[in-house]
Amino acid sequence: MANERASKEFLAEAEEIIEKLHLDLVALGDCADGGECDPELLNGIFRGAHSLKGISGMFGFDDIAELAHHLENLLDSLRMGKIALNAPVVEILFGGLEMLSRLVGGKVDNERFTVDLAPLFSRIDEILKDDDAEGEDVWGALQLDPEIRKALTEYEEHRLLENLKKKRNILRVNALFPLHSFDVDLSGVHAAIKGRAEVISTLPSASSEPDKIAFQLLVATSETADSIQSLLKGDSLDVEDLLHEKAACIVPAEIEAPIEKEAAFAANDAIENSSLRSISQTVRVDIEKLDYLMNIVGELVLSKSAIADFADRLKAEGDSERSRDLQKATRTLERRLYELQKGVMEVRMVPVSQLFDKLNRIVRRISSEHGKKVEIDIRGAETELDKLIMERLSDPLVHIIRNAIDHGIESSAERLAAGKPEKGTISLWAAQKGNNVAIEVRDDGRGIDPEQVRRKAVERGLVSDGIDLSRQDIFDLIFSPGFSTRDEVSDLSGRGVGMDVVKSNIAELSGMVEMDSRVGQGTSITITLPITLAIIKALIVRSRTKTYAIPISSVLETLMVHTSKVRTIERREVIDLRQNTLPLVHLSKVFDLPAPSAPPDSFFVAVVGLAEKRMGIVVDELLGQQDVVIKSLCASLSFVKGIAGAADLGNNKTILVIDVGGLMSEALRGETALHV
Amino acid sequence: MSEAHVCKKILVADDSPTMRSLLCATIAAIGDYEVIEAVNGFEALRILPREKVDMVITDVNMPDINGLELVRFIRSNLQYKNLPLLIVSTEGSERDRQKGLSLGADDYLVKPFDPDKLRAFIQKHLH
Numbered sequence: 103m104a105n106e107r108a109s110k111e112f113l114a115e116a117e118e119i120i121e122k123l124h125l126d127l128v129a130l131g132d133c134a135d136g137g138e139c140d141p142e143l144l145n146g147i148f149r150g151a152h153s154l155k156g157i158s159g160m161f162g163f164d165d166i167a168e169l170a171h172h173l174e175n176l177l178d179s180l181r182m183g184k185i186a187l188n189a190p191v192v193e194i195l196f197g198g199l200e201m202l203s204r205l206v207g208g209k210v211d212n213e214r215f216t217v218d219l220a221p222l223f224s225r226i227d228e229i230l231k232d233d234d235a236e237g238e239d240v241w242g243a244l245q246l247d248p249e250i251r252k253a254l255t256e257y258e259e260h261r262l263l264e265n266l267k268k269k270r271n272i273l274r275v276n277a278l279f280p281l282h283s284f285d286v287d288l289s290g291v292h293a294a295i296k297g298r299a300e301v302i303s304t305l306p307s308a309s310s311e312p313d314k315i316a317f318q319l320l321v322a323t324s325e326t327a328d329s330i331q332s333l334l335k336g337d338s339l340d341v342e343d344l345l346h347e348k349a350a351c352i353v354p355a356e357i358e359a360p361i362e363k364e365a366a367f368a369a370n371d372a373i374e375n376s377s378l379r380s381i382s383q384t385v386r387v388d389i390e391k392l393d394y395l396m397n398i399v400g401e402l403v404l405s406k407s408a409i410a411d412f413a414d415r416l417k418a419e420g421d422s423e424r425s426r427d428l429q430k431a432t433r434t435l436e437r438r439l440y441e442l443q444k445g446v447m448e449v450r451m452v453p454v455s456q457l458f459d460k461l462n463r464i465v466r467r468i469s470s471e472h473g474k475k476v477e478i479d480i481r482g483a484e485t486e487l488d489k490l491i492m493e494r495l496s497d498p499l500v501h502i503i504r505n506a507i508d509h510g511i512e513s514s515a516e517r518l519a520a521g522k523p524e525k526g527t528i529s530l531w532a533a534q535k536g537n538n539v540a541i542e543v544r545d546d547g548r549g550i551d552p553e554q555v556r557r558k559a560v561e562r563g564l565v566s567d568g569i570d571l572s573r574q575d576i577f578d579l580i581f582s583p584g585f586s587t588r589d590e591v592s593d594l595s596g597r598g599v600g601m602d603v604v605k606s607n608i609a610e611l612s613g614m615v616e617m618d619s620r621v622g623q624g625t626s627i628t629i630t631l632p633i634t635l636a637i638i639k640a641l642i643v644r645s646r647t648k649t650y651a652i653p654i655s656s657v658l659e660t661l662m663v664h665t666s667k668v669r670t671i672e673r674r675e676v677i678d679l680r681q682n683t684l685p686l687v688h689l690s691k692v693f694d695l696p697a698p699s700a701p702p703d704s705f706f707v708a709v710v711g712l713a714e715k716r717m718g719i720v721v722d723e724l725l726g727q728q729d730v731v732i733k734s735l736c737a738s739l740s741f742v743k744g745i746a747g748a749a750d751l752g753n754n755k756t757i758l759v760i761d762v763g764g765l766m767s768e769a770l771r772g773e774t775a776l777h778v
Numbered sequence: 779m780s781e782a783h784v785c786k787k788i789l790v791a792d793d794s795p796t797m798r799s800l801l802c803a804t805i806a807a808i809g810d811y812e813v814i815e816a817v818n819g820f821e822a823l824r825i826l827p828r829e830k831v832d833m834v835i836t837d838v839n840m841p842d843i844n845g846l847e848l849v850r851f852i853r854s855n856l857q858y859k860n861l862p863l864l865i866v867s868t869e870g871s872e873r874d875r876q877k878g879l880s881l882g883a884d885d886y887l888v889k890p891f892d893p894d895k896l897r898a899f900i901q902k903h904l905h
Contacts, residue, residue: 111796115795149839155868155889157794157797160796160797162890249881252881253877253881256874281824285842288820303844305850305851306823307851308856315823
């Protein structure tokens, strides 16, 4: 069943998993020396081996599947606490990973490539012999619905048991969230209890309210239900104790546990105190926390334009003195906001050397696999780029480099015959250009003949024959989907394989990719990217043929409304919403979009709110929720009413971001604000 | 695909892109179905009420919520009572299989799955 394209996809994913496993194993090695490891780290490594086993089996790579299976067994025993994590085990894991990466690397060229795995397997089996069976049954103490227990994976059950054995509390957090934002809300819950409690399982369940979804989170903690409840804000959350609910009044049985707990805390304190002293001047921060800060900054920018809009309105109403004061204050706010945004962005910056080092390893590995002599020339490794962009840049760059070595760099004999140095060179250059970073991958290989590319594109029906195309136009064709096909492997088609994917990956980061090549001299591919991304979560909506983004922070709920429910009060359209009237604003009218030929009999309403005001924005369709990248701060200063800025949808489509505050004050002007 | 002919929709939830594209390719070879891909359990939860899907095929080990939890959710929801539900998992143990089936999955295939079994399942439930 393995066709070439699919198996390439497999190899790419396998490589990605291995790369991640490598990083995680290093972290695991570190914490194995220091005592306790985060269960999630071990579980993540297990999942990596597990996925690899699943996909390699599908492609008939039985040796990879079997190796992954052995590693998975070992990791499973580790995460289940059946065997201890120590240096020899970590060493075996590293050995297994090395084998995996050799196998996957070898298959790139020759699907039959294999290595002798028997010695490693016998070492793993030796270790697994020692694992002891799961101990006593503690389920009885837990008031857990058997249906819920059934939905737990073996690992989740194990975490639950581990925590019970450590005499921690098991709590159930019941949550009810809107369907459009539950993932954000859930990560909010995770963030709120992080470090104080472990989330063992997240169970969704149906809710009687159509736009909502209920969740039960099983949580283990050394603290009480009340103290966890106090961390969680919002009335949609409540915490239940699954161990003590009914037994709360039985005091004697409880006496022992608190003492143990105190002792444990004392021990913890001692560890914390000693480690405090060794803390250096740097802090490691989860990228998600930075994303969160970035989101807030993005939303502040939107709030600021609402204030600027208010100042304009004061001026229009003739209150020029207050307007001037407000404008002055707004400008200060704007400057500070800009500094804040810059500061947050700077924190997210990492030198591209992080990525280049990894690519260096890949160049060495691929070239040795191909028996080609390749040197790597790195420049500008100190150039900084947003961490998130960097992570997402890795795959496309690996792809480009692989192509360069596979198809660009000639064999030593060929190079010598052409009067070139025996060793080929891959150059990786990075440089900052204004608000952009350019990354260039250049090889000094055989290059690509534009005339050949043109002919092939004509053959593929991408352009018609006889059209006048510039050099640049021709090389751009290589990035079109359908430029190359899987059924032939020539030097030329090889270069095109997946270049459309590279292009779309780069476009998702609001970047551009260009190629240039000279026959006999080599090829260069230049990627230009914004230094950073300003991201907000948005509800993507459609009105007529246009797409808009509404910042999710101001959306309270979404409704589907039948036209018969719309009433008109003082020439204003309203609907009834829970005993209140909700004024409606049609986006199509705000932006003067043409009316449809046949008016639909129902439409969607995004209920937005700022402070106490409520308003319904009428749209034709809700397209979903998405992180959008706001185009630079300057662009969002646009003074068009109702527009806060432009955003990038990822697929190179630019849409407008609705300024809810501006739209609302515009629409409700002169009206008494609605109180819901 | 003609306009008049409405394809049955199959929701495929798996966090591995390779596995998703394999499932999609296999389904495409079986017949004319619209495949909706969910990259994790959360996305599947969001797609379910929005798209009227005719079948769900899910992995077990996913990062946010696991496939068993998804199955439990679907079966606890009256409107999805008869939705055909297939688990395709790397977990081959009898215990996991029993768990999946007792939560209400209609069948349980172990990866690497046999395309003929997938075909049989789809043809049995979508015809």
